[in-house]
Amino acid sequence: MAIPVEAFYLTPGASGSLQQQIRAMVTQGILAGRFRPGQRMPSSRGLAGHLGISRITVTLAYADLVSGDYLTSAGRSGYFVSETAPLAPQFPVSAPQGEAVDFRALTGGRFSGAARVARPEDWDSYPYPFIYGQADPTLFDHQNWRQCALRALGKRDFAALTSDYYERDDPLLVEQLLRTILPRRGIAAREEEVLLTLGAQNALWIAATLLLGPGRRAGVENPGYPGWRGVVTATGAAAVPVDVDALGLPPERLAADVVFVTPSHQCPTNATMPVERRVALLDAAEAQGFVIVEDDYEFEMSFLKPVAPALKSLDRGGRVIYAGSFSKSVFPGLRLGYLVGPPGFIAEARALRALMLKHPPGHIQRTMAYFLGLGHYDALVNRMKNAYRRRRQVMAEAIADEGLEIAGQGGFGGSSFWMRAAEGVDTEALAIALRAEGVLIEPGRAFFAGDGPKNYYRLAYSSIALPKIAEGVARIARALR
Amino acid sequence: MAIPVEAFYLTPGASGSLQQQIRAMVTQGILAGRFRPGQRMPSSRGLAGHLGISRITVTLAYADLVSGDYLTSAGRSGYFVSETAPLAPQFPVSAPQGEAVDFRALTGGRFSGAARVARPEDWDSYPYPFIYGQADPTLFDHQNWRQCALRALGKRDFAALTSDYYERDDPLLVEQLLRTILPRRGIAAREEEVLLTLGAQNALWIAATLLLGPGRRAGVENPGYPGWRGVVTATGAAAVPVDVDALGLPPERLAADVVFVTPSHQCPTNATMPVERRVALLDAAEAQGFVIVEDDYEFEMSFLKPVAPALKSLDRGGRVIYAGSFSKSVFPGLRLGYLVGPPGFIAEARALRALMLKHPPGHIQRTMAYFLGLGHYDALVNRMKNAYRRRRQVMAEAIADEGLEIAGQGGFGGSSFWMRAAEGVDTEALAIALRAEGVLIEPGRAFFAGDGPKNYYRLAYSSIALPKIAEGVARIARALR
Numbered sequence: 001m002a003i004p005v006e007a008f009y010l011t012p013g014a015s016g017s018l019q020q021q022i023r024a025m026v027t028q029g030i031l032a033g034r035f036r037p038g039q040r041m042p043s044s045r046g047l048a049g050h051l052g053i054s055r056i057t058v059t060l061a062y063a064d065l066v067s068g069d070y071l072t073s074a075g076r077s078g079y080f081v082s083e084t085a086p087l088a089p090q091f092p093v094s095a096p097q098g099e100a101v102d103f104r105a106l107t108g109g110r111f112s113g114a115a116r117v118a119r120p121e122d123w124d125s126y127p128y129p130f131i132y133g134q135a136d137p138t139l140f141d142h143q144n145w146r147q148c149a150l151r152a153l154g155k156r157d158f159a160a161l162t163s164d165y166y167e168r169d170d171p172l173l174v175e176q177l178l179r180t181i182l183p184r185r186g187i188a189a190r191e192e193e194v195l196l197t198l199g200a201q202n203a204l205w206i207a208a209t210l211l212l213g214p215g216r217r218a219g220v221e222n223p224g225y226p227g228w229r230g231v232v233t234a235t236g237a238a239a240v241p242v243d244v245d246a247l248g249l250p251p252e253r254l255a256a257d258v259v260f261v262t263p264s265h266q267c268p269t270n271a272t273m274p275v276e277r278r279v280a281l282l283d284a285a286e287a288q289g290f291v292i293v294e295d296d297y298e299f300e301m302s303f304l305k306p307v308a309p310a311l312k313s314l315d316r317g318g319r320v321i322y323a324g325s326f327s328k329s330v331f332p333g334l335r336l337g338y339l340v341g342p343p344g345f346i347a348e349a350r351a352l353r354a355l356m357l358k359h360p361p362g363h364i365q366r367t368m369a370y371f372l373g374l375g376h377y378d379a380l381v382n383r384m385k386n387a388y389r390r391r392r393q394v395m396a397e398a399i400a401d402e403g404l405e406i407a408g409q410g411g412f413g414g415s416s417f418w419m420r421a422a423e424g425v426d427t428e429a430l431a432i433a434l435r436a437e438g439v440l441i442e443p444g445r446a447f448f449a450g451d452g453p454k455n456y457y458r459l460a461y462s463s464i465a466l467p468k469i470a471e472g473v474a475r476i477a478r479a480l481r
Numbered sequence: 482m483a484i485p486v487e488a489f490y491l492t493p494g495a496s497g498s499l500q501q502q503i504r505a506m507v508t509q510g511i512l513a514g515r516f517r518p519g520q521r522m523p524s525s526r527g528l529a530g531h532l533g534i535s536r537i538t539v540t541l542a543y544a545d546l547v548s549g550d551y552l553t554s555a556g557r558s559g560y561f562v563s564e565t566a567p568l569a570p571q572f573p574v575s576a577p578q579g580e581a582v583d584f585r586a587l588t589g590g591r592f593s594g595a596a597r598v599a600r601p602e603d604w605d606s607y608p609y610p611f612i613y614g615q616a617d618p619t620l621f622d623h624q625n626w627r628q629c630a631l632r633a634l635g636k637r638d639f640a641a642l643t644s645d646y647y648e649r650d651d652p653l654l655v656e657q658l659l660r661t662i663l664p665r666r667g668i669a670a671r672e673e674e675v676l677l678t679l680g681a682q683n684a685l686w687i688a689a690t691l692l693l694g695p696g697r698r699a700g701v702e703n704p705g706y707p708g709w710r711g712v713v714t715a716t717g718a719a720a721v722p723v724d725v726d727a728l729g730l731p732p733e734r735l736a737a738d739v740v741f742v743t744p745s746h747q748c749p750t751n752a753t754m755p756v757e758r759r760v761a762l763l764d765a766a767e768a769q770g771f772v773i774v775e776d777d778y779e780f781e782m783s784f785l786k787p788v789a790p791a792l793k794s795l796d797r798g799g800r801v802i803y804a805g806s807f808s809k810s811v812f813p814g815l816r817l818g819y820l821v822g823p824p825g826f827i828a829e830a831r832a833l834r835a836l837m838l839k840h841p842p843g844h845i846q847r848t849m850a851y852f853l854g855l856g857h858y859d860a861l862v863n864r865m866k867n868a869y870r871r872r873r874q875v876m877a878e879a880i881a882d883e884g885l886e887i888a889g890q891g892g893f894g895g896s897s898f899w900m901r902a903a904e905g906v907d908t909e910a911l912a913i914a915l916r917a918e919g920v921l922i923e924p925g926r927a928f929f930a931g932d933g934p935k936n937y938y939r940l941a942y943s944s945i946a947l948p949k950i951a952e953g954v955a956r957i958a959r960a961l962r
Binding site: 015016020023024026027028030031065068069070084085086088089091092100101102103104106107109110111112113119121124133134135137140141142144145146149150151153155156158159160161162163164165166168180183184185186197198199201202205210211214227230231234286291306307309313317318319331332333334335341342344345347348350351352354355356357358359360361362363364370373374375376378379381382383386 | 512549550636644661667691711825836843862
């Protein structure tokens with residue numbers, strides 16, 4: 001029995017080429033059991049006429065389906081559903097299941113309860129998105145990324161794409177990291193001192209899991225990156241908040257086993273720690289026997305003054321574990337970061353990563369290696385720095401014009417201002433009110449440990465277009481009045 | 482001062498096009514500070530002559546470098562290094578660091594000490610690789626994967642590629658999972674019951690971290706997947722080995738809080754658990770209050786008999802957490818799997834995943850969604866099943882001819898035989914001896930808890946070519962004699 005042409009229709013607005021849409025209709029019909037092995041397909045002329053498309057499109061789609069063994073060609077008799085076509089097993093699916101087990105109680109709700117920065121998923125539909133950490137399509141070098149990705153999908157890179165790397169990393173990317181990226185932070189490292197991770201978040205998770213546990217204490221910056229407190233708490237350790245000042249984390253009275261710090265740009269105040277304080281911090285680590293985890297986020301975005309070398313570059317005793325990321329400067333969906341530390345630490349981190357997720361996908365590692373090797377990465381960073389410099393200037397002027405108060409802005413650059421509203425202002429309520437005005441800001445409360453102040457907020461300029469900045473800031477000022 | 486043509490040379494055998502090689506030489510020279518802003522580049526004619534390549538290649542490379550702001554064009558005067566070219570910060574790199582901290586002692590060496598299956602990294606250079614879990618280039622549908630990846634790199638998918646997904650998954654892939662994949666296992670699930678993970682290993686890690694901890698007990702199959710014991714032990718829980726028989730895990734006397742099980746193909750014996758035993762296992766879970774984690778690996782590779790529905794499909798009480806993977810059937814370097822469970826469990830798992838690694842890279846999720854939606858996945862699985870069926874038959878004959886003993890082979894298919902050598906044979910020594918013969922086998926000891934028997938080994942046929950099987954098995958038999 002022939003399959004009638006009426007079984008096929010094009011959905012307006014569907015994605016993919018016409019040939020791909022035909023392919024999807026045929027394969028889904030076969031896999032769902034609606035089209036049976038041996039059934040004759042509509043003629044290419046008949047289906048083309050029915051869909052109102054060119055016959056060659058249908059012919060090409062059919063030829064493609066023959067090579068995937070969905071169809072067979074019987075010459076002039078036409079095309080038939082293959083007798084050996086892929087067939088999905090068909091089972092009665094189970095009835096909706098009960099929740100006999102209270103999983104929230106069983107797991108202790110340990111993770112879902114953590115503080116988060118509130119972020120709407122459709123941020124890019126707001127005209128004034130002062131949000132942090134999303135890629136800007138007007139700055140990203142989409143074309144060259146695509147070319148590098150395509151090269152990494154080639155036959156020559158088959159093993160890099162498909163292999164179970166066991167515990168290893170892509171040697172090309174490790175080479176770029178050792179030769180290109182780390183020397184710019186003043187860090188000389190060997191292969192056995194480096195591990196690739198699923199972004200900086202994953203690097204911090206691995207470091208915390210290895211170094212902490214019940215009974216141990218972690219010093220965390222206050223205000224600080226909220227992800228840290230969650231990561232520390234998950235290990236069973238105590239997160240001890242340490243108030244930062246205008247120079248970042250003070251090195252005195254750090255009673256902890258591990259200290260987490262952002263020396264390049266303190267998160268969220270943007271303070272840069274001066275060299276004397278870095279030396280004092282390392283001396284304290286030596287004297288008191290603690291280990292330092294350095295999150296060197298955003299070091300590339302130093303466009304006002306040259307960047308300072310990493311804290312890790314001053315580390316003579318091997319007490320600093322360094323975490324870096326490509327996800328910030330390339331795009332966050334990349335999920336690629338790295339850890340640098342003494343070989344004994346990296347060996348443990350590698351074994352933990354293998355148990356946790358094996359390794360970052362090979363294709364992404366190889367694409368990044370090409371993007372670095374061809375200089376696209378540095379061209380991108382340069383373009384971002386230029387754009388951020390202009391945006392920051394316009395934003396600083398708008399903030400001054402509107403009489404808003406900057407609580408922290410950093411001397412090197414970065415991508416955000418840390419702002420303070422008047423006492424008594426609840427910036428979480430402010431953020432919700434501003435959404436109706438098309439403005440997104442980030443309330444500051446999640447950055448503070450415990451019951452922190454409610455009147456701080458962060459304004460990032462990494463995703464907002466230059467011409468929108470002045471009006472966006474004006475709307476914030478209006479809402480605050 | 483002009484840069485001399487002698488600063489450029491082509492490395493024989495270098496990867497990438499000539500244009501890419503020129504680009505790499507120029508950008509690396511600039512980033513390393515060897516070529517200074519304002520310096521004149523060699524003329525395109527001069528460089529082409531020096532390198533012995535076509536002038537248009539140099540011209541195209543220069544034009545590309547202008548768009549990345551490495552070079553500027555001064556019309557007839559030629560090309561110059563841009564005054565605003567990306568410049569890498571130059572620091573004296575630190576001297577080799579000491580290891581003042583004994584990280585192995587500090588971290589307890591908890592992870593690097595776990596048992597592993599010994600696997601040489603250059604497995605594909607051996608003519609007789611009876612190894613498990615690597616992609617076979619002769620079976621993989623490289624061309625269509627590449628096309629799907631290319632589509633997912635397009636402008637329309639910019640957000641899917643680059644976004645910080647926060648805690649979400651790609652809606653297209655989730656839809657494919659709910660509509661296409663899970664119904665084939667007899668599972669009806671809603672969006673809030675599904676979470677994407679970095680492969681099955683990551684799914685198991687997340688489940689264990691949520692459900693276990695110090696003082697809890699996990700029942701694990703013995704012999705069983707070595708990764709499980711590592712994952713369980715990492716949470717601080719006790720791994721209680723439960724001996725499997727010819728029908729898989731026996732449901733009696735499971736004194737545990739969580740039970741890990743592979744009902745479809747027991748790893749490594751390949752036993753398939755009959756329906757009666759599955760029902761008994763669920764009844765035991767209900768009566769004793771334990772939770773089951775089902776690792777449904779390799780269900781696609783059922784080519785001898787139709788596959789049975791998943792244990793999860795029989796689960797009325799919401800006691801089964803289901804882990805699946807695309808990495809096995811597509812390629813292991815993909816690192817994409819999923820968890821299915823009650824909404825309360827998935828919400829916690831999602832929060833934990835966010836802390837641990839945010840989310841799987843967006844580009845990989847979208848590529849997989851297209852590969853599924855266009856029917857390429859099922860065509861690939863069909864091709865693999867046909868190849869495995871033939872290989873298995875040849876292998877079974879060779880094993881019988883050589884008088885080797887099969888300890889477990891599974892009735893549905895799979896990709897390996899579980900083998901037993903004579904008492905007293907140490908298969909780890911055997912594996913090393915066989916490497917010299919070009920043969921790779923997997924010693925079985927890592928699958929057993931504690932001091933298990935040493936005379937088991939696994940022979941997989943997922944990566945070995947059909948014509949190599951008979952000779953490979955003969956070499957094993959020879960070494961055993």
